[in-house]
Amino acid sequence: MHGLRDELKKLMFEYFGVFREGKKMEEGLEKLLELKARYPEVYIDNKSAVFNQALSYALELGGLFDIAEAVARGAIARKESRGSHARTDYSDRDDENFLVHTIYRLEGPGAEGKPGGKPVLEYLPVRLGKFPVKERAY
Amino acid sequence: MKLKVFRYDRESGDSRYDTFELDPSPGMTVLSALFKIQEEMDDSLAFRYSCRGAVCGSCGVLINKVPRLACRTRVESLPGGEGQVKLRHFPGMEETVSWDPKEEVLVESLPNLVKIKDLVVDMDKFFEFYRAVEPTFKPASEAPEKERLMDPKAVSELEQYTNCVLCASCVGSCPISGKEEEFLGPAALAKLYRFHIDPREAEDDSRLLLANDKSGWWGCEFNANCKAVCPKGVPPILGIGKARKEIQKLGKEPK
Numbered sequence A: 001m002h003g004l005r006d007e008l009k010k011l012m013f014e015y016f017g018v019f020r021e022g023k024k025m026e027e028g029l030e031k032l033l034e035l036k037a038r039y040p041e042v043y044i045d046n047k048s049a050v051f052n053q054a055l056s057y058a059l060e061l062g063g064l065f066d067i068a069e070a071v072a073r074g075a076i077a078r079k080e081s082r083g084s085h086a087r088t089d090y091s092d093r094d095d096e097n098f099l100v101h102t103i104y105r106l107e108g109p110g111a112e113g114k115p116g117g118k119p120v121l122e123y124l125p126v127r128l129g130k131f132p133v134k135e136r137a138y
Numbered sequence B: 001m002k003l004k005v006f007r008y009d010r011e012s013g014d015s016r017y018d019t020f021e022l023d024p025s026p027g028m029t030v031l032s033a034l035f036k037i038q039e040e041m042d043d044s045l046a047f048r049y050s051c052r053g054a055v056c057g058s059c060g061v062l063i064n065k066v067p068r069l070a071c072r073t074r075v076e077s078l079p080g081g082e083g084q085v086k087l088r089h090f091p092g093m094e095e096t097v098s099w100d101p102k103e104e105v106l107v108e109s110l111p112n113l114v115k116i117k118d119l120v121v122d123m124d125k126f127f128e129f130y131r132a133v134e135p136t137f138k139p140a141s142e143a144p145e146k147e148r149l150m151d152p153k154a155v156s157e158l159e160q161y162t163n164c165v166l167c168a169s170c171v172g173s174c175p176i177s178g179k180e181e182e183f184l185g186p187a188a189l190a191k192l193y194r195f196h197i198d199p200r201e202a203e204d205d206s207r208l209l210l211a212n213d214k215s216g217w218w219g220c221e222f223n224a225n226c227k228a229v230c231p232k233g234v235p236p237i238l239g240i241g242k243a244r245k246e247i248q249k250l251g252k253e254p255k
């Protein structure tokens, strides 16, 4: 279990760290899905009903895989650079197309009726406050 | 380096000590050592943590017979006695298992609290006492239009007590908490004193009198373990002493 979590950590750091690049991220997503497919095999030795942290880590890991996939798909689709999403292949900020929130959800039931479903990306407009939109100068 | 860790299971009531060998990396804390054990050697080990940086107060445990934050205690500093703290006798100090302080680090659950699993204790009683002192700000006046100003001169005294992170180390080290079921304990009393001296609260004695009995200010026997173990430098004993003096001046000592 911890082995799989470590692999996930390493993968996300390497392919979806601060500096990102389209082709590399596609590759990363593929690897991520391979890793995620191994999640159902996770087992733990700890069978205690009291304060069983191994169980909570195992359940959390399932959530981490979903979040990692959301990060990956959102980042690949966002063809611009903004804040700590710095793409080497799209180094400029693109307010025309990407001044939006990414919404990620899973549509319909997953395989064999399990939770999951098809990943869908949508965008919502950003409600702008008092501050005008402009590139950061720092 | 060896970690000798207290194991307990509320379901069966069984307890034992397990010894784990590990190579401490430079600067490794007891908390990281526990993670290493949990991840690589025994996933059934249970302990509490959250921030890993000495601000949440979750990881209080008994290390080499001294209550400390696991995330703030470096493993290397322990064998051989560096960072030893001299304490007056309290229940957790008694010998529970033989161990070699030169080679082993002994990690046990906080004394004076009900055990749940391994290093995890039930904090309900601690927070029950905490709630009993009404630990919320009760302003003396209506809310002003802007902010409520704080007298900067009062801050240094107040700060000593507000730094508490509710880790219960003091309660674990307190001889009185160990023998008097109803004693509010150092952390709750320190908190009560902190609100009593807050200049933004009403200048009356209601806070002081809230603990004007044996389970409050008057239960303390000035062992000072609380001040010695507090990872945040809070001196509950000082607050308790000052509160008592004030009550004496008021002539309102309990019979």
Ligand code: SF4
Binding pocket: B163, B164, B165, B166, B167, B168, B169, B170, B171, B186, B187, B190, B226, B229, B230, B231, B232, B233, B234, B236
């Ligand atoms: S006073 Fe110190 S030892 Fe006691 S609970 Fe607060 S931080 Fe922990």
Ligand code: FES
Binding pocket: B048, B049, B050, B051, B052, B053, B054, B055, B056, B057, B058, B059, B060, B069, B070, B071, B072
């Ligand atoms: S983990 Fe938060 S204080 Fe140690």
